[in-house]
Amino acid sequence: MGKMKTLACGNVHNLRALLHGFHEQRRAAGQRGVEWQLDFRQWLEIWQTSGHLHERGRCRGQFQMCRRGDIGPYASSNGRIDKMEVNASEAQATKNRIRLARQEAACACKITSGATTAPST
Numbered sequence: 001m002g003k004m005k006t007l008a009c010g011n012v013h014n015l016r017a018l019l020h021g022f023h024e025q026r027r028a029a030g031q032r033g034v035e036w037q038l039d040f041r042q043w044l045e046i047w048q049t050s051g052h053l054h055e056r057g058r059c060r061g062q063f064q065m066c067r068r069g070d071i072g073p074y075a076s077s078n079g080r081i082d083k084m085e086v087n088a089s090e091a092q093a094t095k096n097r098i099r100l101a102r103q104e105a106a107c108a109c110k111i112t113s114g115a116t117t118a119p120s121t
Contacts, residue, residue: 036074037073
């Protein structure tokens, strides 16, 4: 356990708080249908390397773990730490891309099935 204490940058209470943060983020990713490929050590290493572990949070100006382009799994090769505002902006752009793709697919489906509507007079 000594090595884990060193990784956690502090005492057992700090380690518990970090484990709780890890489990909460993994649970939230699962609820959103985002694959999680990080174990606790990998997650903590990403945070420690960023230098922003002490600024982690959900509020403006705080830092969050992001996925490149807000796509793919949370993985050591795909994760980075950035400000909440950047993460929220990327998430919104992804939602818009998905919405537009669904609209285009729906329109293409209607056109190929002949379900286009004639203008009413």
